[in-house]
Amino acid sequence: MFTPDKKIAQPGNIVEFERNDIMFKGKVIPSQCQRSVIVDLTIMDNLDEIDFEFDRTVVAHENYRIIS
DSSP states (O other): OOOOOSOOOOTTOEEEEEETTEEEEEEEEOOOOSSEEEEEGGGOTTTTTTTOSOSEEEEEGGGEEEOO
16 A cells, blocks of 8 residues: 655655556656646656556645655
8 A cells, every 4th residue: 555755855856656556656847836746757667558648747745755
C-alpha cells in the first residue's frame, strides 16, 4: 500500500505517487502551484509501456512522497 509523506517537494526533487493502481516517479519542475506540484514523468524508463497520455502531471502535496 502506498503511503505519502508530509514533506513538501521542491523543484528538482524526485517524487513517487500512485494513480489508477500504477506507481509513477518523476522530477518536480518549477511552478506557481500552492497546493500541488508539477511532475515531469520522462525520467521513468517504462513510461511508454504505461498508457499515460502526458509526460507531465499535477500531483497534490498529500498524494506523493519524496524519494530524493
